[in-house]
Amino acid sequence: MNSWPDTGTSAALRQKYATDLALDRDGEWLQAFADVPRHVFVPRYFTQGTDTAWQPVSWGDVGYLEAVYADAALTTQLDEQGIPTSSSSQPSVMLAMLEALDVHDGHRVFELGTGTGYNTALLSHRLGEARVTSVDVDPGLVAAAIGRLKQAGHSPTLAAGDGALGYPRRAPYDRIIATAGLHAIPPALLEQAAEGAVIVAPLGYGIVRAQVTAPGHATGRFLPTPAHFMALRAASTAPDLDAVRGENPGRTSVAPRDVLERLKFPLSLALPGYTSCTWKDDHGQVTAVGLWTADGSVATVDTTGTVRQSGPVRLWDSVEELAATFTDNIARDDFLLTITPTRQTVTYRETGGPGWHLPTLSR
Ligand SMILES: C[S@@+](CC[C@H](N)C(=O)[O-])C[C@H]1O[C@@H](n2cnc3c(N)ncnc32)[C@H](O)[C@@H]1O
Structure with missing residues (x-):
């Protein structure tokens, strides 16, 4: 018998949600999405009202179950400043990643970013708990996920720590999935990958699927799916907006909107880990965009075409270069990742297109 609440409403919503998600798919994951109760893993989420204050929503609140069984990412944890630190990812993106992972019976999987434990539960449902290992940097999240997984009938191996270091004790892994945004594939994960292993991970604002071809070597394309994953946790740097305000202005014909969308x-490959912000007028229209990177470089541009840049790297020059290269809409699956023991490189349309070396990780 279930020790978690599952009313006729939650069961019916879950069934419809799974059917809608897996529509036109081969159905491999349909049963997992239909069986695993997302509400057990997301007993509470936070939603932002028009005044931008976060409100908790939980079982019994109006709209809770409908939101949990909708194709939406849900913020599940905030820090003291109200910055989201964990979420349950958008189910259709989870499904795209799980399908790309191409798991088969007997595969051992490592997951970076346990979060709520929902994806861990889907993997455990499909492969059996003995095959699944998941690590989150936040010990509180791991403790909660262990309890929720148990309630849902699974006891995979969970650990608190830096997922970029993998979990060597249970290696090698046939499949590796990251659910936190990376700037490159962590070397430890490559070391812990079995021969022929598949790695699916958010890289910048895309999701890459790479296959290990030899020790330390892997290659693969990005999925067409856009991605907005929370970055691996690291100390955040505040931009020095005063410094950039004092710089001489330049002119650009690239619209701020292009930086935010097209x-x-x-840009996430050319400037790994960049952050952006917007300024808006009273009608909510964007009037300016700011960009900055961890080395202290900052650029701002407004809708009149005025640009200011400060710091060691001329960030707007990168934007101009990309705008000149990518004049049409961009298909993520035209980008290829190639990993060697010394370098990770993304190339666009292989021959003649631009390429970017990803930042090498020290861990
Ligand atoms: C989008 S959430 C994960 C969603 C999760 N798979 C689920 O189904 O709920 C990203 C998670 O990555 C975790 N994270 C961030 N940096 C990490 C790191 N260095 N190692 C392991 N986990 C990390 C965060 O604590 C957060 O829980």
């Missing part, structure tokens, strides 16, 4: 993915 160029977002290649």
Whole structure:
């Protein structure tokens, strides 16, 4: 018998949700999405009202079950400043990643980013708990996920720690999935990958699927699916907006909107880990965009075409270069990741297109 609530409403909503998600798919994951109760893993989420204050929503609140069984990412944890630190990812993106992972019976899987434990539960449902290992940097989340997984009938191996270091004790892994945004594939995960292993991970604003071809070597394309995953946790750097305000202005013909939409993915490869912000007028229209990177570089541009840049790297010059290269809409699956023991490189349309070396990780 279930020790978690499952009313006729939640069961019916879950069945419809799974059917809608897996529509036109081969159905491999349909049963997992239909059986695993997302509400057990997301007993509470936070929603932002028009005044931008976060409100908790839980079982019994109006709209809770409908939101849990909708194709929406849900913020599940906030820090003291109200910045989201964990979420349950958008189910259709989870499904695209799980399908790309191409698991088969007997595969051992490592997951970076346990979060709520929902994806861990889907993997455990499909492969059996003995085959699944998941690590989250937040010990509180791991403790909660262990309890929820148990309630849902699964006891995979969970650990608190830096997922970029993998979990060597249970390696090698046939499949590796990251659910936190990366700037490159962590070397430890490549070391812990079995021969022929598949790695699916958010890289910048895309999701890459790479296959290990030899020790330390892997290659693969990005999925067409856009991605907006929370980054691996690291100390955040505040931009020095005063410094950039004092710089001499330049002119650009690239619209701020292009930075926020069309160029977002290649920009995340060219400027790994960049952050952006917007300024809006009283009608909610964007009037300016700011960009910054961890080395202290900052650029701002407004809708009149005025640009200001400060710091060691001229960030707007990268934007201009990308705008000149990518004049049409960008298909993520035209981008290829190639990993060797010394370098990770993304190339666009292989021959003649631009390429970016991803930042090498020290861990
Ligand atoms: C989008 S959430 C994961 C969603 C999760 N798979 C689920 O189904 O709920 C991203 C998670 O990555 C975790 N994370 C961030 N940095 C990490 C790191 N260095 N190692 C392991 N986990 C990390 C966060 O704590 C957060 O829980």
